[in-house]
Amino acid sequence: MPRAPSPALTACLDALRTQLGAAAVHDDADSILVYESDGSRLHDAVPEAVVFPRSAAQVAQVVRACVRHGVPYVGRGAGTGLSGGAMAHDGGVVVALNRMNKVLRFDAAERRIRVEPGVRNLDVTRHVAPHGLYYAPDPSSQAACTIGGNVAHNSGGPHTLKDGVTVNHLLGVQVVTPQGEIVEVGGDERPGYDLLALLAGSEGTLGLVTAAELKLLRTRESVRTLLVAYPSVEHACEAVSAIIGSGLLPCALELLDVEVVDALTAAFGLEFPDGAGALLLIETDGPLAGMKTEAKRIEAVCKEHGALSVRLAADDAERAQLWKARKQAFGALGRIARHYSTQDGVIPRTRLPEMLRHVREIAARHELRVANVFHAGDGNLHPCLLYDDESADTTARVVAAGQEILARCLELGGTLSGEHGVGIEKREAMAQLFDATALEVFTNLRAAFDPTGLCNPGKVLPLGRGCGEVLAAGKQVSS
Amino acid sequence: MSVAPDKPAPASAPNSVGAHDTQAAPSEEARSSPCVHCGFCLPACPTYDLLGTEMDSPRGRLHLMDALESGRAQPTPTLLGHLDSCLGCRACESACPSGVAYGERLETTRALTVHAPRAEGTTSPWLRRALLFGASAPAWVVHAGVVVTAAAQRWLPGLTRGIAKRMGPGAEAGLELLARRRPRRARLPSHAKPDHTPKRRVALLLGCLHRPLSASLHEATQRLLLRAGCEVIVPPRQGCCGALARHLGELDNARARVAALMDDLAAVGRLDHLVVNAAGCGASLREAAALWPADHPRHAEALSLGERSVDALELLDELGLPPARRAVPRRVALHHACHLVHAQGVRDAPERLLASIPGLQLQALADADRCCGSAGVYNLLQPELATTLREQKVQACRESGAELVAAANPGCQLQIEAGLAAAGLGLGSTHPLELLDEAHRD
Structure with missing residues (x-):
């Protein structure tokens, strides 16, 4: 539950109510409760207030008031992030920017x-x-x-x-x-x-x-979208490497494993090929003239690598339906589990089959189910760890499994995040990816921008020695 | 819970059987359809769009309902204000990849908090009380209330306006809507058969509020059903579907109403369908089974009622109509009623039927499946937000280039009509069934 507001916070919010209007500042129990989470639930943190500026000038007022009173602040858009980046872990103010939408x-x-x-x-x-x-x-x-x-x-x-x-x-x-x-x-x-x-x-x-x-x-002149079924994830991964290796450059190359396919079937009533252990969603675009040949070449490579079936989206409606399913895949996981936590590791494409075996092994060891839907062409994995209760034991297993997966990505020559960000989730793992010197450069760079350390504190950089100095600097200002 | 064929089924957990633990608790189905916080509902939610606060979004409201259930939050007037600001339009359900049974969650939470105090200045307590009374009174009282108020408005305009003014903007909005209809008794044969062997034996639901206000719609519906080859029964004894009571959270009363309706329908013998021409009533009837725990004797009966309840448009689309008798050369925009498109998953049938009318030109309507602000009695309880939504809808209608706006729910139709009139536009509003009837009448 929220702690009692500090005099500094009260003074900060009073100032903001004067400048932004009372309706733009929310610190009641219900409002701050709702802003405790974003797109993931593993990193919940109740802020002390939420403010809704309507212009750059008002955002500047918010930042200045926070700095003057030593209150931490964090920006937030739609709250769809997956690494806890928009959470107010040090308390303070969530700056909700969604009303600035012109x-x-x-x-x-x-x-x-x-x-x-x-x-x-x-x-x-x-x-x-x-x-x-x-x-x-x-x-x-x-x-x-x-x-x-x-x-x-x-x-x-x-x-x-x-x-x-x-x-x-x-x-x-x-x-x-x-x-x-x-x-x-x-x-x-x-x-x-x-x-x-x-x-x-x-x-x-x-x-x-x-x-x-x-x-x-x-707008793209022409597009072809193929849905290719494979008996296993390994087969699909090999096909991905083969497609890229052949010099073809699809604009999207997505892999969905059988768990995700189950969730999508439940969510959208789509019919996927029977017996498929994995699907590839491949899209290619370009001038109309070469499209047919390009799609045929992709199809040929897919078949060489053991495709069970290749379906070409017949029209825009079918393509839209396939993409809708792909893009809502995370949300659809709610059909097969109450919660999920997704990782965002990146590895060299050629190591995909190996990495996916590790993911399954790690999940099994932590007694968790796992579903995979990811940007195979980029080697950007999104293993989704599925769980049904929020007990301390379960969440600890989810966090531990997630960390092991990331550690393994690094071992295979990969990196921590393709697109979801480091946030609070992966900040400690940053110390595995970067050495002390690099982290110090990051810390100094950050301090150059934010000498008070109040701007989204506790994110991205590990709470080691370097970052602690930034936090300490912030605390001095506030005292 | 019954769902339309083109709407994916709500998720259910491996252990759930769709049963209620107690009558006031959410069903396993509602509870076990987990919100994974993806945020896909946010762009679909009209109140989040207007207010920009997550407390007034589906994800935020689910979070608050979870907190209420776990005891992390209390049913304070502020919290209830966020739940009351919900239209119940269920656009979030169409947007939700996870299959959260949001409507059911909201309904059960409202039932638990129906008599808790509300913040001052939001809704007139008098109006709320009057509506709660209406929701718990017998259908004939509602019916009589509508007729008497309409008469009073005609003969004693000063007095009625004065009373409404004291009751607040919601009551005034209600009068404004009522002024647009002259209540009358529908002229409906209680039993009508087609010339050939009937394809289906159906009963027509007249509703409570809409019985006197939608007489011509009911007549049109019966004619169309006959033309599509149905034997149409208008049960003389029939009450209300209970939707209004459910929206307000008066579940006991909703149960009583649905039970009475089932008894009345049982008296007319075997029925293939209960045909509904008001999307709000239809949605509630399709989900009638959720009112009782699975082991309750009424549950199975309500399940069967839900399966047989069908919107007139959906049935006509399925059965097909003979070729139209005349052209209806009008430019029409179709507003998708929330309780048809989102709650029942019926999107294409109304469009297909309108497109089948010779001469009729369907105009594209922007955000056609966004709520018009009517939402049951929302326009009375939350007049400010409802009016903003109405104005957005009117703006879209204006830009559509249509001369007539069709909505498959009498509530939406009235709301849009009032909005068009207030904006001084020369546009009319109608029900798709009335347009169809125009094309098919003798």
Whole structure:
């Protein structure tokens, strides 16, 4: 339950009520309870207040008030994150940016759009689609997640295999720095440090994004989507390596194992091929002229590697249905388990079969079920550990299994996170990926942006020596 | 729980049998359909869209209901305010990949908190009390109440307006809606047969509020059912479906009503269907079994009622109609009634039927499956939010280029009609069945 509000917090909220209006500041028991969790439930933390700014100026007011009173703060969009990045673990204030959801400027000829951080990913494409344009990064949560969160996590999605992640489509951002200044970053080519690339994926620890300028692509001329069934996950993984190795470049290459297929069957009543142990969802795009040949070549490689069946989506409706199922796969896991926790490790593609065996072995040892749905083309795994109760024993097993999976990813030459971010979940594992020197550079960099250590504290960097100094600095300011 | 064929079944855990532990607790089904917090419901929720606070979103409300159940939160007026702000439109259920039985959860939580104090200034306590009284009074009292209020409004406009004003904006909104209809008794033969062997033997539900307010809709429905080859019975004794009581959380009363309705229907012999032309009533009837624990003698009966209850549009779409007799050359926008599209999973049937009418031009309506703010008695209880939703709907209708807006629920129809009138637009509103009837009448 929430602790009694400190005088500093009370003073901070009083100031914010004056500046933002009372309706924009919530610190009642019910409101803060709801903001204790986001897209995952393993990292719940009840904040002390939630504030709803409506403009960059108001965000700056919030940050300045928090700094003045020594109150930690963390930005939040739609709360679809999966690593606890938007949780207020040190108490303090959740800055909910979802009400800042206006399109600020759209230039179809220049193929760029400037939006507030609370605009949903899919709404960007909806807005520009009549002009034959779309926004490429497509995280599975794209119907719900916001651009602000996408920038913070440098989000990807199935189609990043060919199109790249958020930073590849980011022309500039407006950010409120941890000192409460409104700064424009990026824009036209300029010499000097690439701060835009630094901010993308900084998980809200270097400032709060209050606007983002996005690059738009021309709507794809033609698309072919194939659903290929394999007797086992291993067969499917081999086919993935073969497709990439053959020089073909599909725009998406997704793998779904039999547990996920079961959940999707229950959720959407889809019919998948019988006896399949794994499915590959493959999409290829490009000029209409070469499409048929491209799809045929992919089909041939799939068959060479033991495909049980290959189905080509007949029309846009069938393709949309397949993607809807893929993108709602995490949510559909609720059909086969009460809770799930997903990992986000990345490994070299060729080691996928080996890694998946490890995942199954680790899950079995911790007596957990596991379902896999992931971006196979990128080697970006999403093993979902399924569990039905929230007892301390169960959650401890889930956390332990998750950590073992990540450790194994690192052993196989991979990394901790493809797109879900480090957040609070993987911060300690960062010490396994980076040596002390690298972590110190990170810590100093962060302190340069955020000398008070109040901007989303406790995330991304391990709570070791280096980060402790930042936290201590923050506490000095607050005392 | 009965679900329409094109709506995926709600999830159930391995151990669940869909049974209630007690009559006021959520069924295993509702409890075991877990919210995994993915947030896909957020963009679907009209109140989250308007308010931007997660307490007023499906995910947030489920979190609050969980906290209530586990004792982490208390039924404070603030918390109940977040549950009361829910339309019950169930768009979140259409959006939910996890199959959370949100509507059932909300209903049972409301039942447990129906008499708990509400925050001042949200809803007029008088109006709430009046509606609760209506929900617990016999159907004929509701019926009479509508007729008397309508008459009073006609003959004593000053007095009725004065009373409504004292009861608050919700009551005034109610009067505004009522003013748009002249209650009358529907002219319906109690038993009508087609010339040939009937394809189905069906009963027509008239409802309580809508019995006097939707007389012409009922007549149109009966004619269409006959034309589609049904033997149509209008049981002389029939009460209310209990939906209003359920929405408010008065489950005992809803049970009594459904039980009475089942008894009345039993008196007319074997029935293939109970045909409903109000989506709200239909949704409630389809889920009638959830009112009783599985071992209760009424449960099986309610299950069967649920399976046989069908929206008139869905049945007509299934049976098919002979070729239309005349063209209806009008530009029509179709608003999807929440309790048809989200609660019953019926999306295509109304569109197919309207498209079959010669000369009729279907205009695309933006956010056609977003709630219009009517939502049972929501427009009376939460007039402010309801009016904003109504204005959004009116704006979409205006942009659709239609001259007529069709909605398969008399409540939506009335709400949209009032909104169109308030905006001074020359658009009308109708029920898809009335358009069909126009094309098929002698």
